[in-house]
Amino acid sequence: MHTDAAPHGAPTQDLAAKIPPADEVAGVFGLSAAEQEIWARARPHLDVRNNDAHSLYAWGIARQLLPLVPGVDPDVVLPAILLHDTGWSCVPRELVLSAIAPGGGRPDLVRTHEIEGARIAREILEDVGHPPALIERITAIVDGHDSRREALSADDAVVKDADKIWRLTPHGITTVMGWFGLTREQAHRLCGYRVHDHLFTEPGRVMAAGFAAVASVDDAPERLALG
Numbered sequence: 001m002h003t004d005a006a007p008h009g010a011p012t013q014d015l016a017a018k019i020p021p022a023d024e025v026a027g028v029f030g031l032s033a034a035e036q037e038i039w040a041r042a043r044p045h046l047d048v049r050n051n052d053a054h055s056l057y058a059w060g061i062a063r064q065l066l067p068l069v070p071g072v073d074p075d076v077v078l079p080a081i082l083l084h085d086t087g088w089s090c091v092p093r094e095l096v097l098s099a100i101a102p103g104g105g106r107p108d109l110v111r112t113h114e115i116e117g118a119r120i121a122r123e124i125l126e127d128v129g130h131p132p133a134l135i136e137r138i139t140a141i142v143d144g145h146d147s148r149r150e151a152l153s154a155d156d157a158v159v160k161d162a163d164k165i166w167r168l169t170p171h172g173i174t175t176v177m178g179w180f181g182l183t184r185e186q187a188h189r190l191c192g193y194r195v196h197d198h199l200f201t202e203p204g205r206v207m208a209a210g211f212a213a214v215a216s217v218d219d220a221p222e223r224l225a226l227g
């Protein structure tokens with residue numbers, strides 16, 4: 001009997017030929033060569049509390065928001081999201097969680113990570129030869145990405161939304177659970193409360209609602225009973 005699937009689920013040659021190229025499918029992309037250079041320099045500064053993986057997922061979310069939000073500059077948004085949390089490397093590791101804890105945290109340390117992040121971002125962007133005018137716009141976004149309540153521009157709005165929407169991704173829910181000792185369902189509720197009503201773009205709101213729907217089913221007793 002003929003089947004489309006080879007043993008162990010590997011696609012047959014016939015099926016492989018029917019899979020479209022990545023650039024024809026929304027949401028399938030990788031870091032550009034310039035972004036890889038920035039990432040290689042940012043990564044050592046992001047080795048704190050899953051900030052490295054957080055930044056990559058937030059980059060992916062921002063990357064997908066780009067074609068959906070008018071008036072954004074990819075050469076501002078994408079470096080900004082890769083670099084936005086580098087400043088946590090300048091806050092003592094044992095204080096990072098208390099800085100971002102629900103119910104107040106440590107606004108002074110949040111501010112420190114923004115200021116230091118803007119400094120590190122400038123150093124990295126100058127090192128890779130990013131255009132000076134764009135460096136100014138990127139560091140302005142990094143310096144205030146958490147504490148500033150309003151968005152400076154469409155670029156800033158996308159960075160802010162991508163940063164927050166990550167919390168509702170499977171990786172975000174799992175990470176927040178670990179940070180604060182929550183159940184998956186508690187983390188889902190906490191993250192939703194802190195995300196949905198605080199987004200700046202309509203595509204971001206739709207994306208967040210989609211992630212939340214998936215997280216809800218992840219926690220549904222009927223789903224959990226399936227193992």
Ligand SMILES: [Fe+2]
Nearest residue numbers: 084085145146
């Ligand atoms: Fe941050």
Ligand SMILES: [Fe+2]
Nearest residue numbers: 054084085163
């Ligand atoms: Fe962040």
